[in-house]
Amino acid sequence: MPAIEVGRICVKVAGREAGRKCVIVDIVDENFVLVTGPKQLTGVKRRRVNIKHIEPTDKTIEIPRGASDDEVLKSIEKSGLVEYLKEIVKPKLSKI
Numbered sequence: 001m002p003a004i005e006v007g008r009i010c011v012k013v014a015g016r017e018a019g020r021k022c023v024i025v026d027i028v029d030e031n032f033v034l035v036t037g038p039k040q041l042t043g044v045k046r047r048r049v050n051i052k053h054i055e056p057t058d059k060t061i062e063i064p065r066g067a068s069d070d071e072v073l074k075s076i077e078k079s080g081l082v083e084y085l086k087e088i089v090k091p092k093l094s095k096i
Contacts, residue, residue: 004033004051007060009081011089014053017044021085022054023076026066038069041076042085059084 008024022044026034033051037044061075076082
C-alpha cells in the first residue's frame, strides 16, 4: 500500500464526497490528514479527514506541506493529472 504522504492522491471512501479524488496537503497526526480536491476541480473541500476514510493511489504530485489550493491546482496541471482527478470512482466497500 502506498504511504500516506504530502502530495499523495487519494480516493475518499466515506462521506458525501465518497468516490472523489483528493490530494493530501498536510499530516495532522497518526489518524488525520488535511486534504483538498481542490473544490473547483473535484468537488472535495479542504478539510481534515480520518486516514481510514481515504484510499491512497499510486500517484503523487510535488507540493510543499500546507500548500494552498492554487499551488495544488498548478502542480496537478503541471503533472498532467487534471482528467485523472476529475474521474469519479466507485469506492470499494470496506468494513470499518
